[in-house]
Amino acid sequence: xxxxxxxxxxxxxxxxxxxxxxxxxxxxxxxxxxxxxxxxxxxxxxxxxxxxxxxxxxxxxxxxxxxxxxxxxxxxxxxxxxxxxxxxxxxxxxxxxxxxxxxxxxxxxxxxxxxxxxxxxxxxxxxxxxxxxxxxxxxxxxxxxxxxxxxxxxxxxxxxxxxxxxxxxxxxxxxxxxxxxxxxxxxxxxxxxxxxxxxxxxxxxxxxxxxxxxxxxxxxxxxxxxxxxxxxxxxxxxxxxxxxxxxxxxxxxxxxxxxxxxxxxxxxxxxxxxxxxxxxxxxxxxxxxxxxxxxxxxxxxxxxxxxxxxxxxxxxxxxxxxxxxxxxxxxxxxxxxxxxxxxxxxxxxxxxxxxxxxxxxxxxxxxxxxxxxxxxxxxxxxxxxxxxxxxxxxxxxxxxxxxxxxxxxxxxxxxx
Numbered sequence: 225x226x227x228x229x230x231x232x233x234x235x236x237x238x239x240x241x242x243x244x245x246x247x248x249x250x251x252x253x254x255x256x257x258x259x260x261x262x263x264x265x266x267x268x269x270x271x272x273x274x275x276x277x278x279x280x281x282x283x284x285x286x287x288x289x290x291x292x293x294x295x296x297x298x299x300x301x302x303x304x305x306x307x308x309x310x311x312x313x314x315x316x317x318x319x320x321x322x323x324x325x326x327x328x329x330x331x332x333x334x335x336x337x338x339x340x341x342x343x344x345x346x347x348x349x350x351x352x353x354x355x356x357x358x359x360x361x362x363x364x365x366x367x368x369x370x371x372x373x374x375x376x377x378x379x380x381x382x383x384x385x386x387x388x389x390x391x392x393x394x395x396x397x398x399x400x401x402x403x404x405x406x407x408x409x410x411x412x413x414x415x416x417x418x419x420x421x422x423x424x425x426x427x428x429x430x431x432x433x434x435x436x437x438x439x440x441x442x443x444x445x446x447x448x449x450x451x452x453x454x455x456x457x458x459x460x461x462x463x464x465x466x467x468x469x470x471x472x473x474x475x476x477x478x479x480x481x482x483x484x485x486x487x488x489x490x491x492x493x494x495x496x497x498x499x500x501x502x503x504x505x506x507x508x509x510x511x512x513x514x515x516x517x518x519x520x521x522x523x524x525x526x527x528x529x530x531x532x533x534x535x536x537x538x539x540x541x542x543x544x545x546x547x548x549x550x551x552x553x554x555x556x557x558x559x560x561x562x563x564x565x566x567x568x569x570x571x572x573x574x575x576x577x578x579x580x581x582x583x584x585x586x587x588x589x590x591x592x593x594x595x596x597x598x599x600x601x602x603x604x605x606x607x608x609x610x611x612x613x614x615x616x617x618x619x620x621x622x623x624x625x626x627x628x629x630x631x632x633x634x635x636x637x638x639x640x
Contacts, residue, residue, distance in 0.1 A: 248381075250380070251444050266402070267424070268368050272362075273400050273403040275297065286350045304365060304366050320371060328431050329435075333357075334356075334361035334364065335428040337357035372392025378442075385531070389527070397520060400491055401513055401520075463600045476585065501561050514572040515572065517575070519576060526584060536587060536588045537588065543581035
């Protein structure tokens with residue numbers, strides 16, 4: 225399934241020639257499919273971190289502890305470990321269309337369920353509904369984030385795969401960026417919480433509507449390339465067994481899976497890491513915005529470069545090395561006080577180098593694991609990433625003696 229080497233015009237011309245000889249064809253509705261998956265991924269990410277930027281207000285309103293608020297984000301990582309294997313089977317056995325529709329339904333249902341505590345009166349334990357809704361959204365996540373690589377392989381020609389993968393993959397961090405910026409804008413007081421929850425239902429409902437009405441088939445009637453034509457995929461268990469014997473895939477999965485774990489923890493807990501060292505929650509949100517914004521820019525640039533040159537392996541190696549250096553720099557500087565400029569710059573570089581390799585890694589995972597199904601090749605990487613990020617939630621903030629309190633820390637439920 226490896227794409228042709230050379231410049232983009234030569235790759236496009238080669239694909240066009242094969243299309244004439246081999247009967248390959250691309251369909252305009254592939255962009256509709258990509259739009260649905262991108263919107264679904266964006267919505268799922270906003271639901272994931274919508275509570276984190278306004279954690280203190282949510283905790284006061286529902287009488288929850290900081291640890292419970294952390295679980296509303298961490299449940300995504302916990303649920304994705306067992307459900308990830310099921311999602312891989314669904315994608316490669318049931319098909320991309322039904323997997324996307326199921327993911328859209330779970331995502332929409334979860335967004336509605338977590339809003340019930342604000343709609344109904346007299347609910348004894350709102351945390352159960354909040355966590356239940358987030359859990360359904362977490363189940364949808366595994367179907368959503370595994371899909372771009374499979375969609376790119378089945379619907380797009382070889383010279384557009386990395387770009388399509390980049391668009392579908394980067395919709396997720398874009399949703400994280402929007403949640404970090406939008407939640408504090410929407411929630412000024414506790415009375416604004418229903419407005420926030422209702423706002424995040426809208427893109428989830430639109431994604432479910434488009435998935436139901438606009439997706440007609442899992443694969444195009446005619447494959448867009450020779451690689452797509454040969455994408456017969458092994459059986460589920462046979463594919464997993466083959467992946468465990470693929471040295472190149474194991475190295476990629478461990479390296480990139482660890483990166484996913486680091487970035488997931490970074491996104492969910494950035495505020496708590498910085499606030500204990502005297503930085504404000506507003507500055508933490510700004511660093512998170514830089515992290516995502518520069519990451520999207522880096523992904524766009526690298527995705528276009530890889531589509532043009534097909535230098536997937538070189539891009540991954542350089543990107544992961546630079547990301548490691550940025551991680552070390554953040555680990556050191558984040559423990560220092562009074563370094564806002566350096567922290568903002570490091571977060572920007574961390575996003576630029578780290579997020580840019582994500583779509584390329586997904587494409588390379590599919591390339592180096594053929595003939596294993598695209599869902600299994602991309603999915604196992606994310607399952608490893610979720611396992612790396614999984615762990616007990618942070619305890620309530622412990623500030624140094626005399627340090628200013630960055631924001632009110634709510635008391636656990638049941639205390640006066």
